[in-house]
Amino acid sequence: MAMDKTDSALLRLLQQDANQTAESLGQHLRLSPSQAGRRRQRLEAAGLISGYAARVDAEAVGLGVQAMIQVHMAAHAPDAAQSFAALVAATPEITSAWVMTGDADYLLRIFCTDLAALNRLVQEVLLPHSSVARVQSQIVMAQLKPDGPLPL
Amino acid sequence: MAMDKTDSALLRLLQQDANQTAESLGQHLRLSPSQAGRRRQRLEAAGLISGYAARVDAEAVGLGVQAMIQVHMAAHAPDAAQSFAALVAATPEITSAWVMTGDADYLLRIFCTDLAALNRLVQEVLLPHSSVARVQSQIVMAQLKPDGPLPL
DNA sequence: GGTGAAATCTACCTAGG
DNA sequence: CCTAGGTAGATTTCACC
Numbered sequence: 030m031a032m033d034k035t036d037s038a039l040l041r042l043l044q045q046d047a048n049q050t051a052e053s054l055g056q057h058l059r060l061s062p063s064q065a066g067r068r069r070q071r072l073e074a075a076g077l078i079s080g081y082a083a084r085v086d087a088e089a090v091g092l093g094v095q096a097m098i099q100v101h102m103a104a105h106a107p108d109a110a111q112s113f114a115a116l117v118a119a120t121p122e123i124t125s126a127w128v129m130t131g132d133a134d135y136l137l138r139i140f141c142t143d144l145a146a147l148n149r150l151v152q153e154v155l156l157p158h159s160s161v162a163r164v165q166s167q168i169v170m171a172q173l174k175p176d177g178p179l180p181l
Numbered sequence: 182m183a184m185d186k187t188d189s190a191l192l193r194l195l196q197q198d199a200n201q202t203a204e205s206l207g208q209h210l211r212l213s214p215s216q217a218g219r220r221r222q223r224l225e226a227a228g229l230i231s232g233y234a235a236r237v238d239a240e241a242v243g244l245g246v247q248a249m250i251q252v253h254m255a256a257h258a259p260d261a262a263q264s265f266a267a268l269v270a271a272t273p274e275i276t277s278a279w280v281m282t283g284d285a286d287y288l289l290r291i292f293c294t295d296l297a298a299l300n301r302l303v304q305e306v307l308l309p310h311s312s313v314a315r316v317q318s319q320i321v322m323a324q325l326k327p328d329g330p331l332p333l
Numbered sequence: 334g335g336t337g338a339a340a341t342c343t344a345c346c347t348a349g350g
Numbered sequence: 351c352c353t354a355g356g357t358a359g360a361t362t363t364c365a366c367c
Contacts (some may be wrong), residue, residue, distance in 0.1 A: 032242070040242065043235035047199060050362065061334055066363070080236045083195035085331050089229045090184070090192065092331055097281070097288060114325055121332035126325040129249070136249060136319070140331055167288070173266055173278040179237050179244055179292055180273035202341065213355050218342070 030075045035060070037181040039068055040077065044178035047081045092140045094147050095169035099133035100155065101162045109160035116158055122150055133165070144168075182227045187212070189333040191220055192229065196330035199233045244292040246299055247321035251285035252307065253314045261312035268310055274302055285317070296320075 035058055042049065042057055051066035058065055072078045087095065102109060117126045117137065125138040141147040147166065155164050187210055194201065194209055203218035210217055224230045239247065254261060269278045269289065277290040293299040299318065307316050 030241070037242075040235065040237055044237060045232075045234070047233040047235045051364095052362085062362095063334060063336090063364090070364085075241070077238055077241045078235045079238050080197075081199040082197070082234055082236055082330075083192065083199045083230050084232045084234055085192055085196060086229055086231050087331055089182070089227070090189075090331065090333060095279075097279070117326050123326060124331060125328045127247075127249070127321045128323040128325055130320045130322055131317075132319065135325065138328075165283075167284065168282045169279045170282055171280040173280055173287065174269050174275060176277045178234075179239055179242065179276060181242060203343095204341085214341095215343090215356070216354055219354090222343085 030077065032077070036068060036072060036077075039065070040072065041178055041181050043069070043078065087140055091142055094139075094141045094143055095172075096139040096141070096147055097167050097169065098137040098139055098151070098155070099129075099165040099167070100135040100137060101132075101164070102134045102160050103162035104160050105134075106160075113158060113160060116154070120150070120154060122146075182229065184229070188220060188224060188229075191217070192224065193330060193333050195221070195230065239292055243294055246291075246293045246295055247324075248291040248293070248299055249319050249321065250289040250291060250303070250307070251281075251317040251319070252287040252289060253284075253316070254286045254312050255314035256312050257286075258312075265310060265312060268306070272302070272306060274298075 038058055039054065042054055050062075051069070052062040054060070054069070055062045055065035060068070069078075087093075100113075102113070113135070117123050117135075122139050122141055123137050124140055127136045128134070129136050139147065139150065141150065147168070151164055151166055155161055190210055191206065194206055203214040203221070206212075206221070207214045207217035210220075212220070221230075239245075252265075254265070265287070269275050269287075274291050274293055275289050276292055279288045280286070281288050291299065291302065293302065299320070303316055303318055307313055
C-alpha cells in the first residue's frame with residue numbers, strides 16, 4: 030500500500046492518542062480536517078490500523094506482577110505445538126506469546142495480581158502440560174520504557 | 182479505587198474496541214447509554230484508562246522483524262543505568278524495555294524493517310554503550326498470541 | 334478542500350432505592 | 351444520600367459537492 034510521510038506521521042499521532050479530532054490531527058499534519066479524516070479512513074480500510082484500544086494501567090487495576098516466561102518444549106511434534114497453542118489461548122494471564130529463535134521455544138508475557146498467582150500459573154498450568162520440558166520465569170522489576178508506538 | 186464487576190467488563194470491552202458508542206457498551210453491560218458513558222468517564226478520570234491508542238499492523242507498515250534482546254550490564258552503578266536509560270529512550274526501534282530479575286538485566290522489545298537493521302542496532306547502538314557487557318538477541322518467528330487485553 | 338445532515342458525547346435534570 | 355435513566359445543546363464525523 031502506498032504510504033507517504035504524512036501517513037507515517039498520522040499513524041504516529043494515532044498511536045499516541047486515538048481520540049484526537051480530525052481538526053486536531055489536521056493541525057499537526059498541516060492538513061485540512063477533511064483531508065486528515067479521509068487519510069485516517071484510508072489507513073483503517075487498508076488494514077494498517079487494525080483497531081483502537083484503551084490503554085489500561087495494569088497497576089491501577091490490581092495487576093501488580095508482570096513477568097516474561099521462557100518455555101522450553103520436550104518435543105517439537107506438530108500436535109505438541111498445537112496443544113500448547115490451545116493452552117496459551119485459553120489462559121488470560123498470558124497476554125502475548127511469541128515463537129522465538131534460539132535458546133527457548135516460546136516467550137510468554139504474563140500479568141498477575143501477585144507472586145503467588147504467578148507461581149500457581151507456572152506450577153499448575155504450564156509445567157503440567159505434557160510437552161513442556163522447562164520454564165524460566167523472569168519477573169519485571171520495573172518498566173524502563175512503557176509499551177510505545179511503532180517506529181515509523 | 183472502587184471497581185465492581187461491571188467496570189471490569191467495561192475495561193475488557195474498551196481494550197478490545199475503544200470506538201464503541203456508549204449505546205453499544207450499554208447493551209453489553211445491560212446499562213443505559215448514559216450510565217455506560219458515565220462509567221467510562223469515571224475510569225478515565227481515575228487513571229485506570231490512561232489513554233486510547235490505534236493498533237497498527239507492524240507487518241503492514243513494513244516492520245517485518247520483531248525481536249527480544251536480553252542485555253547484560255558490565256557495571257551496575259547508578260549512572261551506568263541512567264545513561265543506558267537515556268539510550269533506550271532515544272532509540273525508537275526499542276518500543277518497550279523492562280528491568281528484569283534473574284539472568285539478564287534488561288529485556289528490550291524491538292521492531293525493525295529487516296534483519297540487517299536489527300544487526301546494525303545491536304552492533305552500532307547497543308554494544309558500543311560503555312556499560313553493556315553482552316546482549317542476546319532472539320528473533321520472533323511468529324506471534325502465537327497477539328498482544329491482548331489485560332486479564333480482568 | 335469545503336459544507337451540511339446524521340450521529341454521538343456530555344452536562345444537567347428527574348426519579349427511585 | 352447515592353446511583354440509574356432520560357433529554358437537549360454542543361461537537362464531531364462522513365458522504366457529497
